[in-house]
Amino acid sequence: MNPLVLWFHKLGSPPYFYRLAGRLLPWLWGLGLISLAVGLYGGLVLAPSDYQQSDAFRIIYVHVPSAWMSLFIYGFMALNGFIALIWRIKLSETLAMAAAPIGAAFTFICLATGSLWGKPMWGTWWTWDARLTSELVLLFLYFGVMGLYQAIEDRRQASRAAAFLALVGIVNLPIVHFSVNWWNTLHQGSTVRLFGPSLIDSRMLWPLLIMAIATKFLFAASLLSRARVDLLELEAGKDWARQVALADGDAA
Amino acid sequence: MNSPTPPETPPLLEARGLAYLRNDEPIFGPLSFRLDAGDVVLMEGDNGSGKTTLLKVLSGLLPPGAGEVLLNGEPLTLARLSHQVALLGHLLGVKGELSPLQNLRFAIGLGGLRPGITPYHALKSVGLEGYEDLPLRQLSAGQKKRVALARLLLVPAALWLLDEPYANLDREGITLVNRLLELHALRGGAALITSHGAYAYTSGTPRRIRLDAVDREFAA
Amino acid sequence: MSYGTSFSACRALFVRDFSLVWRRRGDALNPVLFAVMVVVLFPFALGPEPNALARISAGTVLVALLLAGLLSLDALFRSDFEDGSLEQLVLSPHPLPLLLACKIAVHWLTTALPLLLVAPLLGELLYLPRSELPVLLAALALSTPLLSLIGAVCVALTVGMRRSGMLLALLVLPLYVPVLIFAAGACNAAGQGLPVLAPLLWLGAGLALTLVLAPLACAAALRISLS
Amino acid sequence: MNPTRKRRLVVISLILGAVGIAAALTVLALQQNITYLYTPVEVQAGKVPPDARFRLGGMVKAGSIQRAGDSLKTGFTVTDGDADLAVEYTGILPDLFREKQSVVATGRMEGSRFVASEVLAKHDENYVPRDVAEAMAKAHKKHEVSEGAPAAQ
Numbered sequence: 001m002n003p004l005v006l007w008f009h010k011l012g013s014p015p016y017f018y019r020l021a022g023r024l025l026p027w028l029w030g031l032g033l034i035s036l037a038v039g040l041y042g043g044l045v046l047a048p049s050d051y052q053q054s055d056a057f058r059i060i061y062v063h064v065p066s067a068w069m070s071l072f073i074y075g076f077m078a079l080n081g082f083i084a085l086i087w088r089i090k091l092s093e094t095l096a097m098a099a100a101p102i103g104a105a106f107t108f109i110c111l112a113t114g115s116l117w118g119k120p121m122w123g124t125w126w127t128w129d130a131r132l133t134s135e136l137v138l139l140f141l142y143f144g145v146m147g148l149y150q151a152i153e154d155r156r157q158a159s160r161a162a163a164f165l166a167l168v169g170i171v172n173l174p175i176v177h178f179s180v181n182w183w184n185t186l187h188q189g190s191t192v193r194l195f196g197p198s199l200i201d202s203r204m205l206w207p208l209l210i211m212a213i214a215t216k217f218l219f220a221a222s223l224l225s226r227a228r229v230d231l232l233e234l235e236a237g238k239d240w241a242r243q244v245a246l247a248d249g250d251a252a
Numbered sequence: 253m254n255s256p257t258p259p260e261t262p263p264l265l266e267a268r269g270l271a272y273l274r275n276d277e278p279i280f281g282p283l284s285f286r287l288d289a290g291d292v293v294l295m296e297g298d299n300g301s302g303k304t305t306l307l308k309v310l311s312g313l314l315p316p317g318a319g320e321v322l323l324n325g326e327p328l329t330l331a332r333l334s335h336q337v338a339l340l341g342h343l344l345g346v347k348g349e350l351s352p353l354q355n356l357r358f359a360i361g362l363g364g365l366r367p368g369i370t371p372y373h374a375l376k377s378v379g380l381e382g383y384e385d386l387p388l389r390q391l392s393a394g395q396k397k398r399v400a401l402a403r404l405l406l407v408p409a410a411l412w413l414l415d416e417p418y419a420n421l422d423r424e425g426i427t428l429v430n431r432l433l434e435l436h437a438l439r440g441g442a443a444l445i446t447s448h449g450a451y452a453y454t455s456g457t458p459r460r461i462r463l464d465a466v467d468r469e470f471a472a
Numbered sequence: 473m474s475y476g477t478s479f480s481a482c483r484a485l486f487v488r489d490f491s492l493v494w495r496r497r498g499d500a501l502n503p504v505l506f507a508v509m510v511v512v513l514f515p516f517a518l519g520p521e522p523n524a525l526a527r528i529s530a531g532t533v534l535v536a537l538l539l540a541g542l543l544s545l546d547a548l549f550r551s552d553f554e555d556g557s558l559e560q561l562v563l564s565p566h567p568l569p570l571l572l573a574c575k576i577a578v579h580w581l582t583t584a585l586p587l588l589l590v591a592p593l594l595g596e597l598l599y600l601p602r603s604e605l606p607v608l609l610a611a612l613a614l615s616t617p618l619l620s621l622i623g624a625v626c627v628a629l630t631v632g633m634r635r636s637g638m639l640l641a642l643l644v645l646p647l648y649v650p651v652l653i654f655a656a657g658a659c660n661a662a663g664q665g666l667p668v669l670a671p672l673l674w675l676g677a678g679l680a681l682t683l684v685l686a687p688l689a690c691a692a693a694l695r696i697s698l699s
Numbered sequence: 700m701n702p703t704r705k706r707r708l709v710v711i712s713l714i715l716g717a718v719g720i721a722a723a724l725t726v727l728a729l730q731q732n733i734t735y736l737y738t739p740v741e742v743q744a745g746k747v748p749p750d751a752r753f754r755l756g757g758m759v760k761a762g763s764i765q766r767a768g769d770s771l772k773t774g775f776t777v778t779d780g781d782a783d784l785a786v787e788y789t790g791i792l793p794d795l796f797r798e799k800q801s802v803v804a805t806g807r808m809e810g811s812r813f814v815a816s817e818v819l820a821k822h823d824e825n826y827v828p829r830d831v832a833e834a835m836a837k838a839h840k841k842h843e844v845s846e847g848a849p850a851a852q
Contacts, residue, residue, distance in 0.1 A: 123793025343556025361484020665748030670731030
């Protein structure tokens with residue numbers, strides 16, 4: 001078999017994933033916190049203030065990375081949900097469900113910081129434009145997925161049902177992303193572009209990119225931490241889980 | 253379907269290493285057995301041994317945790333679910349607001365009609381003549397069960413999966429179930445019935461499988 | 473040996489579900505009464521001033537109907553699940569999405585259509601401008617099937633649960649938001665004399681897609697919750 | 700044809716049909732153009748019916764802001780480059796409200812003036828450090844004067 005496919009098979013096995021995640025976690029947390037510190041220092045101290053918004057624009061360093069993460073995590077959750085539904089891989093079910101609360105948290109941060117930013121700049125905490133509304137709907141979708149997962153007793157059935165809901169809700173993602181292009185909204189268009197020049201000075205851009213990387217690391221770290229605990233709970237009857245529990249008990 | 257089945261035809265139903273897990277706890281299995289045309293198999297097990305779950309897996313309502321189910325030699329998939337299977341579960345699948353006749357007409361519409369029988373005939377042969385147009389709500393639990401049994405007579409399924417068919421029935425009802433099973437077996441059908449052991453299919457010599465006896469392999 | 477045609481299966485399902493609704497025709501009126509009650513609450517809360525009420529009338533009627541539909545949604549599979557008919561439906565040799573589409577159609581015809589018929593009355597209670605009424609009805613005609621179809625998928629996911637009311641609302645409402653926005657957008661545009669066609673076309677596009685995809689999704693969701 | 704395959708074919712053709720219809724309706728809808736806001740040129744072209752409450756979007760014209768001394772009343776001109784529209788607003792304006800700033804005002808036409816009940820500042824997607832902006836402003840000054848002159852007449 002192709003080594004990559006083989007590796008994926010191996011990764012799908014809970015004990016292997018548990019050990020691998022355990023080894024990766026310190027690195028992920030470390031890198032995440034370091035890049036977070038660098039990004040925040042760069043954004044809040046080093047970056048020059050904006051000619052129009054002066055220092056208020058610095059909210060961008062929290063707002064925009066969390067907005068990216070809110071979409072990215074939903075996509076991640078839906079992708080894992082899809083894999084879980086089609087191939088019934090336990091790891092994917094766990095990852096999808098572990099990602100939901102993190103995604104909801106980022107969505108909430110995005111909405112809260114956006115609101116804080118909107119008041120001085122636009123003159124309103126909240127406006128019902130397409131970008132803001134669809135981001136709010138995204139938060140509700142996260143809540144729905146989490147609520148459904150909590151409501152069903154059988155863990156695996158619960159994660160399949162919740163994954164299905166996540167897949168249904170994925171229609172909202174393009175609406176969030178393209179709303180500023182499709183409709184003439186109060187929310188401005190995207191500043192940082194994958195293709196073509198970004199509309200931001202490079203001295204302001206680099207902390208933003210560092211923050212984007214930091215949030216990815218932090219997401220990965222908290223995801224793996226949560227998934228490890230969930231897997232242990234899910235596999236509580238298995239030998240490897242018992243061994244882990246015994247080892248932890250000895251260490252304590 | 254009425255001709256005796258030659259030995260080389262694949263079995264009507266075959267389970268290979270069948271097991272079901274809930275939250276990684278095995279509910280039953282692994283279990284292997286086969287049912288040929290004319291077979292009536294009694295699946296015995298105590299309360300909670302997974303009899304109902306087994307019937308749901310065999311009918312395709314639940315995906316097996318391990319192993320596979322073969323119908324006429326072909327694996328059970330969503331697409332060819334249950335064309336051959338009639339399930340009578342704990343819940344009878346009949347509506348209290350409707351009359352026996354209305355319930356049966358719906359069952360025929362959904363599952364098709366065996367040639368040479370009408371809903372009236374079916375109700376007569378389960379002893380419900382004269383109750384055709386009464387709302388089911390006004391009938392007793394045993395009479396409701398008889399309506400569900402009449403459904404089995406009408407739909408053209410070769411394989412019956414009956415979950416505790418004797419529950420709620422009086423002595424006469426129990427003989428009725430046995431008679432229906434005999435008839436079905438003679439016509440080339442097969443049936444798998446579950447029981448916790450208090451009542452049993454007595455006519456003929458049915459094969460018995462203990463569900464709680466894990467790892468025991470049964471070959472026909 | 474014949475299993476019957478899918479057409480006859482659908483017909484049998486229609487006949488059964490309609491006779492069930494007829495037997496429980498008292499219950500069938502509840503959503504309508506609920507919608508009327510909700511609408512009547514608004515003049516109490518906002519004061520009886522016709523101008524103020526007229527401005528919010530279309531949106532209020534939309535929300536009242538949406539909530540009434542949400543309340544009746546829970547009953548879509550409930551009794552079939554409790555008496556085992558749902559298992560028989562899933563085990564039928566006919567395509568499950570088709571059968572579910574029929575069930576959803578009956579549900580729409582018996583719960584949403586009466587609501588649609590009382591919508592002019594509800595509008596009248598809130599001094600809905602006459603010019604907005606046709607647009608409101610068009611928006612409702614397009615959006616209520618959408619709500620039924622989307623709702624059915626969510627109900628299918630919660631079908632095994634004993635008390636699913638609040639959870640169902642949590643699952644359904646975010647998915648209802650776009651429908652409500654477009655329907656209300658059309659009504660508001662009509663109120664101001666702006667072109668109304670675009671939001672109605674969006675609703676139509678959504679309906680065309682949902683009409684085909686929702687029964688498929690509903691069938692998949694049902695299999696998940698029955699397992 | 701095998702029934703499974705036939706069923707699959709029916710499902711796929713139904714999906715394709717639905718996607719086709721939806722796409723056609725979407726194209727029609729996009730031609731209709733849902734607008735979150737109208738620009739002065741659209742207003743003057745009569746695209747907004749009289750008495751309609753709508754959102755007006757555009758740039759605050761340089762040198763057009765007049766504040767009343769004794770009240771919160773502010774008058775300014777919103778321009779989209781092709782047309783100007785006088786706006787009147789009573790209330791507190793957002794921080795970002797200034798000349799040559801994009802704004803979104805909600806209100807209705809009264810005569811030839813737009814009376815706003817709410818004014819929001821829309822900031823653009825450009826972020827420029829203050830020193831760079833000043834340098835750019837210096838470099839563009841000549842250009843801007845020659846551009847601004849005809850509009851002032």
